[in-house]
Amino acid sequence: LERITIRDVAKEAGVGIGTVSRALNGGVIKKETREKILKAVKKLGYAPNWYARILAGGKTRRVMLITPEIRTEFHWRVIKSFDEYLDQLDFETVIYPIISENRIAKIRSGSCITEEVDAVVLCTLTLNNVFGSEYEPIKPMVLLETAQENYDSIDLDNTLGGEMAAKILLSHEAKDFFVLHTREKDPFRISQSISARLEGFRSGLKKAGICLSPQNILHSEIFSGPSHDQIVQIFEKYRNPAIFALIDNFALPILDIASSLKKIPGKDFFLVGYDDQTWTEEAGLTTIHQPIEEMGIQAAQLVVQKLQNPGLSAQQIRLAPKPVIRNTA
Amino acid sequence: LERITIRDVAKEAGVGIGTVSRALNGGVIKKETREKILKAVKKLGYAPNWYARILAGGKTRRVMLITPEIRTEFHWRVIKSFDEYLDQLDFETVIYPIISENRIAKIRSGSCITEEVDAVVLCTLTLNNVFGSEYEPIKPMVLLETAQENYDSIDLDNTLGGEMAAKILLSHEAKDFFVLHTREKDPFRISQSISARLEGFRSGLKKAGICLSPQNILHSEIFSGPSHDQIVQIFEKYRNPAIFALIDNFALPILDIASSLKKIPGKDFFLVGYDDQTWTEEAGLTTIHQPIEEMGIQAAQLVVQKLQNPGLSAQQIRLAPKPVIRNTA
DNA sequence: CTGAAAGCGCTTACAG
């Protein structure tokens, strides 16, 4: 099986190889020539050799998305929308999950795929997390779900989201407030966003003169969620508890257990989630909506803009959460 | 900043560039020359350019792992162990999740990263799924969690696992058997393994003269799990129900609800999961253990073997599940 | 607007 090269395309189209290259990379070219070449490309099924292209100083049309997490619905949807948008513009996205420490080391040593992309987007991660403190970026970089001075970024006002949750929960006759929080060891996997939600919630309560007690913050593993015993205790000890789940997931066991206990949501207890995940509508969960797909798409747009115009000064886009009132509060 | 090339090293060491290349890639070379070159490399801080190396016919030392799912604990752990093993051998693994259909199209068109790796491993996916029916592989290919004639593969005997679950559940005084199953629309995301577990379970029951009724198979979304109502109904209608969760996740709401209902696991109901996920031990869930990390590592080993010796005939490795008896059955 | 040519930094037969 012989590899089809730019030379074959040039011959098929009856032009020089430089012209083919220009047609493919958006250089100045007559429209007809361009079409002739594109036809030849299609006919032969030509695909460029990235190594040659890069070695010769060209662009990869690849964007790397570095993320600490790939198991949550949030990340799945962000990544999916990001990828689909860029795909239409004929970019490829290389997903690089930090599943182990060694993957950070690899990035820092510069011996990995990072080197073969035109731009990098950092999702839920700070520059410091990934590159260490002394680092100056050599290629376009966009932050997703975080923000930092002088960098393009797209994120959501999670503090505001936390305040919204507080407001909703305060509108009922609840005296006891609880937060379902994550527990993380890996420093780079601790989410600033989630902390911001908590802070927003805390300050929202404070404005109403309520102080959130540390022991009312229940930590649990992100994928197993709060334990049965913790939840049952809340229902046993407190009348009309008000619970803020920092991620929708954590609300699921609450709903299950409350239901078996014949506790009526929105009456015997109050519950607000965060994210507006797909299953929450059917479950009737009141939650704080994040426009997840929009975040992915806007991040992609920032990347494309930066690639087209590297001199552009940094844009920091901050979206707003929206409360979605359903049955649980 | 000028890049240091093999040419600089050659000059510094007073040899030709071909000799430098040989010294670096383990070709035949006089010991002293080699040392001279290594000294020059160190002095200049030379690092090879991968693009040039690969373009000139070298290897990428990259392996692509194609997977339909990245959100489950199973996939996370398989990928992690695979990646860590290969990392030690100085390989890089490129994770390529099929988050959208367009990613399959990209692979088939040959216009994506697939082309820039030394080998491919297909996880939970058949060749047909990914490449379509008429396809002949051009590079080493390993199957993980699936198997196919003439291909290297590593998988687990899920049918046996299903039978084990049946055996455990049959050892109690249960008359009514239930299965918690997934619901999938995307054809390429339907897992053969999970179906095999069901078949094993079914045949295990049949041997005891019990026929699994289709209406006792409850389907639900993989990340929201079986609904509260479905579970409560089981507990209300049946005495001592025996439940097989095709994935450990699905057992979690059962445990929560049963507990609120004061049903004692292993006495009032029987429950067996599948996977032996990390949280199950603490939860006391009886389950069928899969050696997940081992699967990842063995897949990596198959890849390395195949790369070293492409002529090797296909190896099909099939691991056995192990029952882990805890409190729930 | 386009072709011919130089060059990116390496590997690998090919002679010696």
Next chain:
DNA sequence: CTGAAAGCGCTTACAG
């Protein structure tokens, strides 16, 4: 054992 040379498949000034 080693050097000189061809070539991997592209991009991009440089002339026209």
